[in-house]
Amino acid sequence: MSTECVTCTQSEVCTSAHPSIQEMYSRTHDMGLDTIFDRYQAQQPQCGFGMTGVCCQLCSHGPCRISEKAPRGICGATADTIVARNMVRLAVHGTAAYTHHLEEVAETIKATARGETPYTIGDPDKLREIASVIGLDTDKETNQLADELADVILAELRKSSTEPLALVKLFAPPTRLEAWEKLGVIPGGVLSEVRDALTKSMTSINTDPVDLMLTVLKLSLAAGYMGLVGTITIQDILLGTPGIAESRSDLGIIDPDTVNIVAHGHVPLMATAVIQAAEDSELNELAREAGAEGIKVYGSMCTGQELMQRSGSSARGYAGQLGNWVTQEYIVATGAVDLVMMDMNCSTPGIKSVADQFHTKLVSVDRVVRMEGVDDHIDYSPDKAEEQARELIRMAVEAYRNRNGGVFIPQHQSDVVAGFSVESILGALGGSLDPLLDAVKEGSIRGIAAVVGCTNNRNGHDTRGLNIMKELIKNDVLVINAGCMSSASEMHGLMLPGAAEEAGEGLKAVCNALGIPPVLNFGSCVDIGRIGVAVTAIAGALGVDPSRLPVVASAPEYLEQKAVVDGVFAVGFGLLTHLGPAPPVLGSPMVTRLLTEDIEGLTGGKVLVEEDPVKAAAKMVEHIDEKRKGLGV
Amino acid sequence: MKEILLDYDKCNGCMACAQACAAEHSESKTIVGAILEGVRPRIFVQSVDGKPFPIICRHCEDAPCVDACMAGAMQKDPETGVVTNEGHAEACVGCWMCIMACPYGAVDRDYRSNTALKCDRCPEREIPACVASCPNNALFYTDVNVYADARRTAEGRRLLAIG
Numbered sequence: 001m002s003t004e005c006v007t008c009t010q011s012e013v014c015t016s017a018h019p020s021i022q023e024m025y026s027r028t029h030d031m032g033l034d035t036i037f038d039r040y041q042a043q044q045p046q047c048g049f050g051m052t053g054v055c056c057q058l059c060s061h062g063p064c065r066i067s068e069k070a071p072r073g074i075c076g077a078t079a080d081t082i083v084a085r086n087m088v089r090l091a092v093h094g095t096a097a098y099t100h101h102l103e104e105v106a107e108t109i110k111a112t113a114r115g116e117t118p119y120t121i122g123d124p125d126k127l128r129e130i131a132s133v134i135g136l137d138t139d140k141e142t143n144q145l146a147d148e149l150a151d152v153i154l155a156e157l158r159k160s161s162t163e164p165l166a167l168v169k170l171f172a173p174p175t176r177l178e179a180w181e182k183l184g185v186i187p188g189g190v191l192s193e194v195r196d197a198l199t200k201s202m203t204s205i206n207t208d209p210v211d212l213m214l215t216v217l218k219l220s221l222a223a224g225y226m227g228l229v230g231t232i233t234i235q236d237i238l239l240g241t242p243g244i245a246e247s248r249s250d251l252g253i254i255d256p257d258t259v260n261i262v263a264h265g266h267v268p269l270m271a272t273a274v275i276q277a278a279e280d281s282e283l284n285e286l287a288r289e290a291g292a293e294g295i296k297v298y299g300s301m302c303t304g305q306e307l308m309q310r311s312g313s314s315a316r317g318y319a320g321q322l323g324n325w326v327t328q329e330y331i332v333a334t335g336a337v338d339l340v341m342m343d344m345n346c347s348t349p350g351i352k353s354v355a356d357q358f359h360t361k362l363v364s365v366d367r368v369v370r371m372e373g374v375d376d377h378i379d380y381s382p383d384k385a386e387e388q389a390r391e392l393i394r395m396a397v398e399a400y401r402n403r404n405g406g407v408f409i410p411q412h413q414s415d416v417v418a419g420f421s422v423e424s425i426l427g428a429l430g431g432s433l434d435p436l437l438d439a440v441k442e443g444s445i446r447g448i449a450a451v452v453g454c455t456n457n458r459n460g461h462d463t464r465g466l467n468i469m470k471e472l473i474k475n476d477v478l479v480i481n482a483g484c485m486s487s488a489s490e491m492h493g494l495m496l497p498g499a500a501e502e503a504g505e506g507l508k509a510v511c512n513a514l515g516i517p518p519v520l521n522f523g524s525c526v527d528i529g530r531i532g533v534a535v536t537a538i539a540g541a542l543g544v545d546p547s548r549l550p551v552v553a554s555a556p557e558y559l560e561q562k563a564v565v566d567g568v569f570a571v572g573f574g575l576l577t578h579l580g581p582a583p584p585v586l587g588s589p590m591v592t593r594l595l596t597e598d599i600e601g602l603t604g605g606k607v608l609v610e611e612d613p614v615k616a617a618a619k620m621v622e623h624i625d626e627k628r629k630g631l632g633v
Numbered sequence: 634m635k636e637i638l639l640d641y642d643k644c645n646g647c648m649a650c651a652q653a654c655a656a657e658h659s660e661s662k663t664i665v666g667a668i669l670e671g672v673r674p675r676i677f678v679q680s681v682d683g684k685p686f687p688i689i690c691r692h693c694e695d696a697p698c699v700d701a702c703m704a705g706a707m708q709k710d711p712e713t714g715v716v717t718n719e720g721h722a723e724a725c726v727g728c729w730m731c732i733m734a735c736p737y738g739a740v741d742r743d744y745r746s747n748t749a750l751k752c753d754r755c756p757e758r759e760i761p762a763c764v765a766s767c768p769n770n771a772l773f774y775t776d777v778n779v780y781a782d783a784r785r786t787a788e789g790r791r792l793l794a795i796g
Binding site: 044049 | 645646648683685
């Protein structure tokens with residue numbers, strides 16, 4: 001289970017913590033295929049101005065970059081302005097993409113309420129619970145109530161930026177609301193906030209770095225309460241709240257003898273319809289006629305995590321998780337994948353260049369996803385989902401017929417326990433958080449770390465994240481995963497009760513007593529919202545503000561814009577938030593100081609930038625100990 | 634006599650020098666034009682363990698590339714000290730002995746003419762394009778004695794500060 005990076009010393013190319021991916025890299029390399037690890041190398045060295053955020057390309061005077069020689073851009077903008085304005089643009093992207101996900105789910109609930117989709121409302125209890133908090137008449141029939149709730153969500157998204165978001169007011173801890181009100185960062189309608197932020201970040205409209213950074217915080221709270229908490233809540237209502245489930249992961253689970261479909265992306269709607277359609281006898285007969293033994297639907301990225309945590313309910317039949325963002329090209333390079341359905345976010349052009357060497361069919365299944373050379377689009381539409389799912393399976397069978405040999409499946413796989421959520425933990429603990437809180441109070445669990453977000457190749461795929469997690473559990477810190485980091489732990493066997501052997505004595509005893517792994521699988525990156533709900537519940541149970549809890553967050557391999565709003569959301573929530581690669585802010589002394597120091601006095605949280613995994617874990621543990629002292633435990 | 638000198642610590646890998654070099658050696662004299670014309674830069678920014686490392690011809694006194702050039706294309710100008718095949722490139726037979734001889738890897742291949750390509754220190758410019766373009770002051774065009782003098786002062790300051 002060693003994750004000491006060996007590839008750096010053994011080869012000129014830095015690859016992955018996972019043996020399966022190392023083997024696949026050798027295969028693509030031998031085939032003469034350029035994949036992500038080669039392209040990373042080809043991009044070196046990378047420009048220091050871009051890395052530190054002081055490159056501005058907004059107007060035709062530019063690009064300008066800030067240096068000792070030229071401390072201001074041509075318009076007069078300082079490094080502080082340029083860095084903060086670039087941050088706003090990153091946060092806008094992240095917020096917009098989360099909003100797309102939320103809208104797709106809300107529209108699907110409406111179509112489901114009309115009886116036009118293959119889905120049924122999966123968690124009517126949660127629907128009534130949330131409807132009651134929002135103030136809807138819960139005596140109404142399930143479908144009608146669901147329709148009204150979806151209308152509320154859509155109206156919240158679209159209202160003006162001057163009307164505060166109801167979900168923030170209803171779901172945030174009162175102490176948090178107080179802090180945010182003082183800063184004037186309680187967001188209004190999300191789409192209006194996106195419009196305002198884009199307007200502010202245009203050339204010469206808003207050049208005040210402080211106001212721009214507050215805009216980043218406001219967007220992140222909007223993304224947090226709508227895109228994260230809102231999305232997981234109504235997705236649970238539609239597809240069912242996750243329950244503890246056993247599954248498998250890594251490339252070794254690929255069955256070479258079946259028609260293999262990979263659901264890749266973030267929005268699990270089409271994928272759920274495909275999994276359900278894959279049970280159809282007519283389609284299975286079609287697969288057998290083509291010479292296959294059956295049809296299997298695997299997951300990749302966050303769509304896979306969503307399916308895994310619902311594999312006991314709406315995604316029954318799910319074949320397991322193949323990997324995360326970095327692994328997509330290598331999944332295709334096994335030669336045993338017949339179709340990749342790409343929903344919103346995280347399909348790279350690299351997957352196409354590998355697919356071109358095999359029989360694999362790539363299909364975009366969301367109207368916003370397009371890729372050069374990919375001509376098959378089955379854009380998800382709730383009322384057509386059932387037929388669209390069947391069409392995708394037929395396309396996969398057709399592709400299976402074109403298999404051209406050359407299958408290579410690395411023989412590595414791990415079992416996984418998935419499906420942790422506030423509800424499933426409460427269920428396992430007999431209806432109360434007390435056993436968990438008692439373990440925290442008496443110190444066998446020293447604290448909780450949410451190790452979440454993306455993966456990247458900057459320090460070896462998943463290597464940094466896994467080293468931090470192993471260091472944390474060794475120090476009796478319970479780890480919760482969401483996003484690509486879930487996949488890292490799944491493939492590495494950390495999401496099994498047996499992994500408690502790697503934990504410190506205290507955490508090991510708790511894991512063994514409760515039968516849980518030391519790293520809990522909370523699911524996809526949207527499920528960071530689920531962690532927010534969990535931290536809110538813990539803070540509520542203890543009667544303190546989240547910033548006083550022995551809880552930290554880490555995005556050790558953060559990659560893209562959704563992760564930027566996730567990170568700032570965690571800081572706004574009052575948590576020490578570790579970021580692996582430094583975000584592009586180091587060129588601005590003001591923004592760097594704000595995020596790493598000054599913001600602590602405003603929200604209670606702050607960013608910790610530390611590239612060394614052991615030191616990063618030690619600083620997080622130190623922070624946890626301080627918070628324990630503050631609580632007198 | 635001035636030389637192109639480097640302060641490696643100041644380089645942040647932005648490659649402005651390489652772009653300016655290509656532009657200077659293009660017909661259009663612009664960065665975009667150089668890309669369209671396929672002009673290659675004559676200064677290199679290597680990535681060594683993630684750290685940018687600029688490399689440019691040292692215009693050696695006893696230049697191995699000149700010694701190795703059997704065709705006599707590569708020459709050292711006795712007046713300017715510049716080592717180049719510019720002006721004699723028609724003699725170059727493309728044997729690449731100069732590339733093998735250069736200990737710094739500072740000679741490259743011009744794929745348009747299939748001859749050796751290297752720094753000519755921008756004969757039409759007072760200050761070479763790479764030096765003029767560097768936003769970080771990592772490149773200097775100065776007499777080596779001036780550079781050494783500045784280095785002595787900086788080192789003295791550092792040692793005195795340590796005490």
